Amino acid sequence: MARPAHPDAMKSSRPSPTRMAPPQMPPQYPMGGRYRAYTLFDATGFVYLLVGLLALRVVWALGNGPGAWAQLQAELQNPVYVAFHLLALLSVLFVGVRFFRLFPKAQPPRIGPAKPPPQPVILGGLYAAWLGVTLLMAAILSGGLL
Amino acid sequence: MKQWLLRLEPIIWLLFGQGILLGTLLLTGWILVVGLAIPLGLVPAEALSYERAHALASSLVGRLVLLALCALPLWKGAHHIRSLAVDFGGGERDTALATCLYAIASVGSLLAIAAVIRL
Numbered sequence: 001m002a003r004p005a006h007p008d009a010m011k012s013s014r015p016s017p018t019r020m021a022p023p024q025m026p027p028q029y030p031m032g033g034r035y036r037a038y039t040l041f042d043a044t045g046f047v048y049l050l051v052g053l054l055a056l057r058v059v060w061a062l063g064n065g066p067g068a069w070a071q072l073q074a075e076l077q078n079p080v081y082v083a084f085h086l087l088a089l090l091s092v093l094f095v096g097v098r099f100f101r102l103f104p105k106a107q108p109p110r111i112g113p114a115k116p117p118p119q120p121v122i123l124g125g126l127y128a129a130w131l132g133v134t135l136l137m138a139a140i141l142s143g144g145l146l
Numbered sequence: 147m148k149q150w151l152l153r154l155e156p157i158i159w160l161l162f163g164q165g166i167l168l169g170t171l172l173l174t175g176w177i178l179v180v181g182l183a184i185p186l187g188l189v190p191a192e193a194l195s196y197e198r199a200h201a202l203a204s205s206l207v208g209r210l211v212l213l214a215l216c217a218l219p220l221w222k223g224a225h226h227i228r229s230l231a232v233d234f235g236g237g238e239r240d241t242a243l244a245t246c247l248y249a250i251a252s253v254g255s256l257l258a259i260a261a262v263i264r265l
Binding site: 135 | 165172173176177178180184196198202215227229234251257261265
């Protein structure tokens with residue numbers, strides 16, 4: 001159901017003689033139609049914030065020595081951490097697919113004298129980079145490389 | 147404070163954008179191995195024994211990757227939570243909430259720098 005939006009939501013940056021109706025939130029917002037993906041994309045912010053803090057904790061424990069590292073590895077086996085990392089993986093995949101689909105469309109028509117590559121080439125490059133970095137990271141971290 | 151946030155917007159957007167791009171590129175493999183495969187026993191824990199993990203992490207590339215992995219997702223998270231809060235009617239409290247969220251991301255980023263330096 002439509003409801004009033006923030007009064008400055010569509011405000012012009014300069015004074016304008018044109019009168020505007022008060023802004024309204026779209027009726028389908030936040031979880032109807034296409035707004036569901038938009039809202040979920042923003043909501044992954046909570047997961048990213050927590051993943052960043054958890055990664056910081058992992059690196060900090062590594063700096064504290066072997067005892068702290070062993071304790072942290074044991075903690076990460078807790079089902080709560082495992083469930084969170086499963087949610088984090090789903091979030092990261094969702095963000096990647098959605099953002100990489102958007103990225104080629106957001107390119108300017110020209111960057112200085114050069115034109116950006118065609119959209120499928122950019123999209124393919126992003127997916128190749130994602131797959132490559134993921135496989136490299138996984139191989140290194142799991143002991144298969146280095 | 148609102149003026150400060152507006153002035154800092156290019157930096158915030160840079161970190162936010164890299165949080166999505168680099169954060170997503172780096173986090174997928176990290177979560178798969180560190181968060182899931184090793185805790186679930188799919189990969190032996192010795193793969194990240196203290197000695198090996200420390201050797202990997204304390205190299206220059208390792209430190210830079212870990213810094214990006216810790217700090218950039220904080221900015222993606224902070225900015226998207228702010229955006230979500232505004233959409234859900236928190237526009238009046240935007241300045242206070244944004245300050246709080248970016249403060250968390252800033253302190254986290256500084257701690258991440260300290261964490262990779264002390265490895």
